[in-house]
Amino acid sequence: MDDRKFIRLDSVWDPYTVLQNPHKGWYFHYYDNGLKNYVEDPDDLLLDFKGLNHIYLRVDWSDVEPEEGKFNWDLLDSVIEKWLPTGRNVSFRIASKETSPDQSFATPKWVMDAGAKGRFFPAGGRSCPNGYVWQPDYGDPVFLEKLNNFHAAFAEHYDGKPWVEFFDVGSMGEWGEGHNEFSSGNMWPVETYQKHFDIYSNNYKKSLIMGNYSFVVSRPANEEAERDIIWKEMQSRGYGIRCDSICVPWYSGMYSISTLYHPEMYAPFWKRVPVDLEYDHLSTIEKAGNWRNGYPELAATYEAHPTFSGFHGHARHWLENYREFSDMIANLTGYWYFPFSVWAPEHIIRGEEEKVTFRWQNRGVAPAYHKFEMRLRLQGEGTEFVSVCSESDNRTWMPIEMQEESYSIRLPDDLPKGTYQLSFGLFDGERPVLVGLRTNLVPFDGKYYELPHKIIVE
DSSP states (O other): OOOEEEEEOGGGBOSSSOOOOTTOEEEEEEEESSSSTTOSOTTOOOTTOTTEEEEEEEEEHHHHOSBTTBOOHHHHHHHHHHHGGGTOEEEEEEESOOOSTTOSOSSOHHHHHTTOOEEEEETTOTTSOOSEEEEEOTTOHHHHHHHHHHHHHHHHHHTTOTTEEEEEOOSSSGGGSSOOTTTTOOOOOHHHHHHHHHHHHHHOOSSOEEEETHHHHTSOTTOHHHHHHHHHHHHHTTOEEEEEEETOHHHHHHSOTTOOSSGGGGHHHHTTSOEEEEEEEHHHHHHHTOOGGGHHHHHHHHHHOOSEEEEESOHHHHHHHHHHHHHHHHHHSSOOEEEEEEEEESEEOTTSEEEEEEEEEEOSSSOOSSOOEEEEEEEETTEEEEEEETTOOGGGOOBSOEEEEEEEEEOOTTSOOEEEEEEEEEEETTEEEOOSBOTTTSOBOSSOEEEEEEEEEO
16 A cells, blocks of 8 residues: 655745756856957956856957967966856857957967968948958868867867856857858858868867857858758757847847747757857847847747857846846746655655655756756654665756656665655755745755655654
């Protein structure tokens, strides 16, 4: 006879507290294709920014390797070392082409001097020239050789670090987005994109790589076959996908409330790998009137199922003007776990196997892509026992679907008899993964949630 007790938990859910959880949430551009934006106060570590998962270091190749083989690691490491103690991670994009007159050589000039082909174009675009910037031929053998050497060194320095969230493929197009709107306007052959993908895949073997949706959608509509090849290439390589165009004026005026161009593009990705949605520059959004109370970002969140959401702009301005919205998106983005109910035994005989069954609901918009460890804890007078639930796999907990998992528990023969308090916890390594429970009703000690249930050990 099953003597397990049924414990309903949805009456003690907490949908309002922002949960600071690993591998999901907000990021902002600490550096934004150059070293001026958006560092307002380098000593402000934004400890009050709930749901801030990582900082985004988006700099130029020439910033990191000003001379061939000589690397300015301190440029990035000094920032990283300051932020890591706050528990935030880091992601990177290294760009090869800019549009500002003070960034003529995002690709280092020494690459051109070494014989790499390229052309100069008016800074700011053909219609508003203001100085000139150099665009490399992204398929040139000299360029590709030097680029590969750079990424081999960059990967040796950063790939696989536990605090690295992802590396963007940022070596093609304006600002690393893969399009050429402010220069030639042309697209490179599919083979060139594949060569760049090879450089990233061959060097970054441990961390996540993100490809850009512009690699696909910026190609002319009559190049449907080429679009499809690049789209499927990113999928086959296991890349995540990112969109840099939420609330960009042109998209805001052309497409649905989400401003997403081809929202169907994200469907093959989000169940397996992360999606990243990035806002246009805040100043541009506000000036153009495209904020619309945050509805575009909310709609895009439900359409594209992102794990990460980011913006260009001063973070203090963001928090002062959009904190409530920021809190809401922080929880929705990625996974957001709620235990719905538990079946737990009233008695356990030492040495015999029992089952504890949880029903989970993920009310975020995406699954988690890291496997967390589920643990059950029994606390008695002066002793405790922790059982690691190997049957659990939170990566299968898809949005909205109810997921039931049963966990085996076998107590050692020498565990003292008595009454034990039952608790549970999810862990990413030793970091607790928080769930949506009201901790004044389901006490949380920083690691485990205490269920309203005690077990008699016999």
